[in-house]
Amino acid sequence: MQSRKRKFEGKTSIWSCFLLTTLFASCQYTNSSAEDNGGRDGAPEPLFQNFTYTGTDKIYQHNPLQDGHFYSPILQGCYPDPSITRKGDDYYLVASSFVMFPGVPIFHSNDLVNWKQIGHVLDRESQLKVETAGISAGIYAPDILYNRHNDTFYMITTQIASGIGNMVVKTKDPLQGNWSDPIKLNFGGIDPALFFDDDGKGYVIHNDAPDEGKELYEGHRVIKVWDYDVEKDQVIAGTDKIIVDGGVDITQKPIWIEAPHIYKRYGKYYLMCAEGGTGANHSEVVFVSDSPRGPYKPADKNPILSQRHLDKSRPNPVEWAGHADLVETPSGDWYGVFLAIRPNEKNRVNTGRETFILPVDWSGEWPIFEGGMEPLQPSIKMPQGAENRMDTDDFFPNGNFTFVDKFEGNGLDDRWIALRGPREKFVEEGTHGLIIKPFDVNIKAQKPISTLFHRQQHATFSASVDMNYKPETESDLAGLACVQSETFHYVFGVTKSGADYYLxxxxxxxxxxxxxxxxxxxEAGKISLKVEARGDDYQFTYAVDGGDFENLGGTVSGDILSTDVAGGFTGAMIGLYATSANDIHIN
Incomplete structure (x- = not known):
């Protein structure tokens, strides 16, 4: 699962929009095979070459890195709900992936500054069964944790599809991958996390609904704890207990207490949770107890991380901060990773929820995110002894950067993902480019689609690709797609009408x-396609046979690529798209 090297240059919607019981019922897995989606025999297959993505956000141009600093977010684009753990000098970080396939991207670092993607936790169909799920179903809020008592890494999550629900997978070595098949866990709710005490005893905590008949208001949720049988990898029946009801102060009707984590420090147990919903009121709060099973008392000053109270007209705002996880360094310092968004000039959220990091001061009784209640800055100080190498080798880039993939047969870079099914079922990579074998479904289907996606990681960006393609019928189309979901997207492609070819x-x-x-x-054949964005303004251009780029359609709005318009939890993605079920009709 090692990450393939590529070239780098330079440097509310809220949970209540989903009724979980409905999701589990509506996203049932059907065992459709590759042949079910395969296009007709002999359908034309586009050849893609020379993909180039360049981000040029003004915030990085105006805020070059000072010595001893690094940029946050550390993972730009749709990498939400981060969780982090450490073994020795090795840190591992995961993020939500919904119906992206493979699922749960996993990153490795030795210093919290320089990160490499080492693959995905869920990279097999036996682990990830999301073939008919909507784009914001699938994998929610993975929690990664190293258990020193048995030298094992756990990833526990909720799979909102296929009837799996809450599940756990394990490995001895994330660098080698080989995560187990899912073990279904016998409890409901979402956002599970594990905790292993000093004596090796295990616990699971998670978000759930209140007991039947006790829901007081919309968004009223609870945090539950279970004893966990480490040998059987299962919660122990009858041990469930509500340890937080509603949130810090239920009289204020707090919503969506979720994403719980337990940490042991000073001989006490600290429970940290998100509160307020993963939107404009998002925050992070903390409680303390003498036992992992409670009772838990909230801190006198909550929240410990939020941006919701700040002036909305401030420059370069970062919003929706919350859903955090903490890690202690070998030297005893603490850091927290969390999600937040960077809205564009029209307050739209095209890059989705991203992974940020801050130092955490835990010299007193409570953990405090340093600067977490103040306007978040584009960079922070590096941990002692770290050196910023994010623009070298195969470290994951941040800030402004260029990513080039010539598709030369070296294996797909780990940041390329499909939706609802394996990339290998429609992608063929050779030394001269990447062939996409079109499925007989188009991009509007809640099925596996023959599209290879790269996340939009900047408000200002360009993405271009060379394509060689000759459609045979009106059902054939290939090109670029900018996608927020199956019901909100742009398609920019070549097709046929009668004897003529059209873009x-x-x-x-x-x-x-x-x-x-x-x-x-x-004529059909070689064409270069490009999408560019300047905040909310998107333009689609093309060039034939190496000529100058020409615009098609003028400037269009990126509104439909924004979470606050389209709903759901994902960020915008740029796709290399092919279908033999095109439904775009030429006028």
């Missing part, structure tokens, strides 16, 4: 599609 730009909003622009091509 079309289609906008889909709430599942309703309209052709914004089209142009007849003199």
């Amino acid at each position: 079309v730009l289609e906008r889909t909003e709430k599942g309703e599609s309209s052709v914004i622009a089209q142009t007849k091509l003199a």
Whole structure:
């Protein structure tokens, strides 16, 4: 599962929009095979070459790194709900992936500054069964934890699909991968996390609904704890107990207490949770107890991390901060990773929820995120002894950077993902480029689609690719897609009508599609496609046979690529797309 090296240059929606019981019922897994989605025999297959993604956000241009600093977020784009653990000098970090396949990206670092993606935790169909799930179902809030008592790494999460629900997988060595198949856990709710006490005893904590008949208001949730049988990898029946009801102060009707973690320090047990929903009111709060099973007392000053109280007109705002996890360094310092968003000039959230990091002061009774209640800055001081190498080798880049993938047959970079099924079922990479074998479903389907995605990681970016493609019928289309979900996206591709070839730009909003622009091509074959964004303004351009780029459709709004318009939990993605079930009709 080692990450393949690539070239780098330079440097509320809220949970209540999902009824969990409905999701479990509606996202049932059907065992469709690759053949179910395969296109017709002999359907044309586009060849993609020379993909280039460049981010040029002004915040990085105006805030070059000072000596001894590094940028936060450390993972730009849709890498939400981070969780972190450490064994010795090795840190491992995971994030939510929903119906992205493979699932749960995993990163490794020795210093909290320089991160390498080492693969994905869920990289097999036996682990990830999301074939018919909506884009914001699938894998929620993974928690990674190293258990020193048995030298084992655990990843526990909720799979909102296929009837699996809460589950755990294990490995002895994340660098080698080989995570187990899922073990289904016998409890409901979401956001499970593990805790292993000094005596080796295990516990599971998670978000759940109040006891039947005791829900006081919409968004009223509780945190439960279970004893965990480490030998059987299962919660112990009858040990469940509510340890937080509603949140810090139930008289204030707090919503969506979730993402719990327990830490032991000073001989006491600290429970840290998100509160307020993963939107504008998001925050992080903390409680303390003499036992992992409670009772828990909230800190006198909560929250310990939030941006919700700050002036909304402040420059370069970071919002929605919360859903955090803590890690202690070998030297005894503490850091916290958490999600937040960076809205564009129209307060839209196209890059999705990203992974940020801050030092945590735990010299007193309570952990305090340093600067976590103040406007978050684009960079922070590096841990002692660290050296920033994020623009070298195969470290994951942040700030402004360029990513180039020539598709030369060296294996797919780990940041390329599919939706709902394996990339290998539609991708063929050779020394001269990447072939996508089109499925007989299009990008609007809640099924595996033949599209390879790269996350949008900047508000200001360009993404281009060279394509060689000759459609045979009106059902054939290939090109670029900018996608927030199956019902909110742009398609910019080449198709056929009668004997003529066309390049079309289609906008889909709430599942309703309209052709914004089209142009007849003199012939099919080699074409370069590009999408550029300046905040909310997107442009789609093309060049034929190495000529100058020409615009198609003028400037269009990125509104439908924003979480606050499209809903759900994912960020925008740029896709290399092919289908033999095209439904875009030429006027």
